[in-house]
Amino acid sequence: MTGVTASPEQEVASLREQLEQWNYQYHVLDDPSVPDAEYDRAMRRLVDLETQHPDLLRPDSPSQRVGAQPLAGFTQVRHELPMLSLDNAFNADELRDFNRRLLDRLKLEPDTDLEFACEPKLDGIAVSLLYRDGTLERAATRGDGSTGEDITHNVRTIQSVPLRLRGSGYPSLLEVRGEIYLPKAGFEDINARARERGEKTFVNPRNAAAGTLRQLDARLTAQRPLQMCSYSVGLFEGGELPARQSDILDCLHRWGLRINSESRVVKGFAACDAYYEELAARRDALPYDIDGIVYKVNELALQEQLGFVSRAPRWAIARKFPAQEEITRLLAVEFQVGRTGAITPVARLEPVFVGGVTVSNATLHNSDEIERLGVKVGDSVIVRRAGDVIPQVVSVVLEQRPEDAADVMFPDTCPVCGSAVEREPDEAVLRCMGGLVCGAQQKAALRHFVSRRAMDIDGLGDKLIEQLVDQQLIDNAAGLYRLQRDQLVGLERMGEKSADKLLQALEKSRHTTLERFIFALGIREVGEATARNLARHFGSWEALSAASEEKLLEVPDVGPVVADHLRQFFDDAGLMGVVEQLRAGGVHWPDVEVPEADALPLNGQTWVVTGSLEAMGRNDAKAHLQALGAKVAGSVSAKTHCVVAGPGAGSKLAKAGELGIEVIDEAAFIALLAQHGVNP
Incomplete structure (x- = not known):
């Protein structure tokens, strides 16, 4: 390693380089080159030197993965580029339909074999890693896709996450997206130790990984063998990336990030289906849990051409493995009332372990579904976790039906408020007509009203809303703004500090849009x-x-x-x-200026926004353009009037150059907005 005459600076640099190489071989390549004892000796020597010479300590040193003081709480992180979810396919026909839709949208012949980048869908937690000049700056959970939580202190402890990227050629700003998961062996070990201590065990590896990432003390996180597997890139600036998804993954691997060794590039639907069958056969033998296969169109230019729908890309899909099923008994059917008065039947089941969790409730959807199933109270039923998320009753085991099985009787009146119920001719849903007189509808409406994307009133959780309605302190959203401090302090788990924070949040929410x-x-x-x-x-x-x-x-x-x-x-x-x-009660907002369509300065023009923007997100840029009358398209064509290109712009920028279409950067775009009275 180092000679006896090496200076502390030289020895520290050499130790860091050696430890990083060993980490990479062990956690990324799965190819350890030295015994653990040798690694431990080198780490101890590095820690000793950094302790003796604190001026040599760096945040990206291998010694800094563990030991930070516990956090008081998690802060929120806004994703500049939303972390989108994927549409699901549950069988070969749905995957075939996905392939057909791609070919139709791309105007290709039905027998064209598209190239797909395929990889196992790890059953873990989606995260974003932000590297600036090669150094890990921030890690965040996916959250709701737009906003996640800062978990940097925990992610730094994961050995397969490089604190500094290897090699060269990476963008100056690089957002890596991937899945953090707990291997099966690590999960079994954690539960074995918990049982020895008489503590509660985790239900499945995903829950264990999620709980580990939410530890405020990173020293606890470091004790659990989490892994990170990268699957894509989000925001990037100051560099270029390859034009194929598979080549991007190869780059990430060269830069020190772990990718899934089962990943494969295939052509056409038949190869996609074969890959699925192969992985399904080996699913139980893999060292980690997977719940399906992810297919992505490999060419980024085609991805851009296909674009997005709602919160999912058109160019990717997850084919889920068949959900696990079990037989249990239907003990009763109860009825829940939602925000719009919809009365939903809920099956109360004899608890059964399905798909990694104990299920005691399942949805029955509506009366049409109950009629289709032919289900009765007392029946033995097959329960499935649909999409590995929502438990549902899928069929009845008729040969096990008891003599005293009873029909499911829908209520004549609302089970909560006693109001009349109605079913519209074109709907399968029964609805309570009590409106805001109904306590269940009041609670559901209030939960929606205070949610993040609505009035964003922090501190008003489900339990508190239950108390406020049950104690008749409020009966609608307007009542929130009449709440007094002494009323709040008297509630369960509501101290003076919490009451003050809630009142401040209510005051802040009075100004909205x-x-x-x-x-x-x-x-x-x-x-x-x-x-x-x-x-x-x-x-x-x-x-x-x-x-x-x-x-x-x-x-x-x-x-x-x-x-x-x-x-x-x-x-x-x-x-x-x-x-x-x-x-x-003081809720107010500014009016929105609505000029005549013909008077809008960009009326009739088609614009495209590409790359990353620093002063605003791309969604904000699109909103400003639409407010000025422009149509915002997802791809560049001869009809495009102008392209706004930020750092990281790729094929759209090249296409604009080929067609001779005007391109402006963010500074020119902001100036244009200012000319029309828009302040981003």
Whole structure:
């Protein structure tokens, strides 16, 4: 390693290089080159030298993976590029349909064999690693896709996560995305030690990994053998990446990151299906849990051409393995009432272990589903965790039906408030007509109203909402803004500090936006996108609430059903009374300026946004363009008027150059927005 005459600086540098190499061979290549004792001796020597010479200590030193002081809590991280989820296929036919949709959208012949990058879908926790100039700066959970939690202190302890990238050629800013998981052997070892100590064991490796990443003390995290496997790149600046998904993974591997050794590039649906069958046969023998296979179109240019739908890319899909199933007994059927009054039957089951968890409840969806299943109380039923997430009853074992099996009887009145129930002719759902008189609907409506994407009132969890409604302190959202400190302090688990924080959060939420307010009201079928379109189209609450169905139908994404739900809401004196109470309680927002379409400066133009933007996210840039009248497209064509290109722009920028289309950078884009009175 080092000679006897080496200076402390030289010896420390040599030890770090050697330890990093050993780490890489052991945790990334699965090819250890020295005994553990040799590694431990080198690590002890490095720690000794850094202790004697604190000026030599660096944050990316191998010695700094463990030992940070516990955190007080987790901070939130906003993903500049959202971490999208994937659509699922549950059988070969659905995968074949996915392949057909790709070929149709790309205008290719039906027998064309697309190239796919395939890899096992690890059953772990999706994370984002941000490297700046090759050094790990931040790690975050996926969260809701837009906002996650900062878990840097825990991720630094994972040996397969390089604190500094290897080699050269990586972008100056690189966001690596992957899955953190717990190998089966590590999971068994953790549970064995827990049983020896008489402690509660983990249900499955995924739960254990999730719990480990949420430890405030990184020293506890370091005791568990978590692994990280990289599967894609998000944001990047100051460099170029290859044009194929598989080649990007090869780059990540060269830079010191672990990728799945089972990954493969195949051509065509038949090869995709064969890969699935091969992995399914070896699933139980793998050293980690997988719940399916992920297929991605390998060419990034084709990915960009295919684009996205909702919160998922069109160019990728996860084919899930068949969910695990078990037989248990249906003990009873109870009925839950949701935010819109929908009454949902819930199966109460004899507890059964399915798919890694103990299931005692399962959804029965609605009366049509119960009729289709032919299920009765007392039946033996097959329970499946659909998509490995939601338990559901999938069939009845008729030969085991007892003589006293009883029909499932739907209620004649609401099981919560006793109000009348109705079923519309074109719906399978039974609904309570009690509206805000119904305690269940009140609670569900309040949970939606305070949620992050609505009014974003921190500190109002389910338990607190239950207490507020049950103790009749509030009966609708407007009541939140009349709460007093002494009322809150008297509630269970609500001290003076918590009460003060909640009142501050309520005060902060009084200033919102029109689109958030519309979404928070929980009008049937009105999601975030529709609420945004309504706000931009009408500009004010007064104009929106006075709009006829004909006027509502002029709004993008508003069809007859949504228009009808909106008008029903606006025509309901009780609901509009709650809105007036909210406004009287100080909830306010600025009106949205709505110029005539013909007067919008970018009306009739098609723009494209590509690359990463520093002053704003790409979604914000698109929103500003749309507000100025532009149509924002996902691909460059001869009809494109202009391209806004940030760092990391790839094939779209090249395409614009080929077609001679104007390209501007972010600074010029901001200047353009300022000319039209938009301050990003």
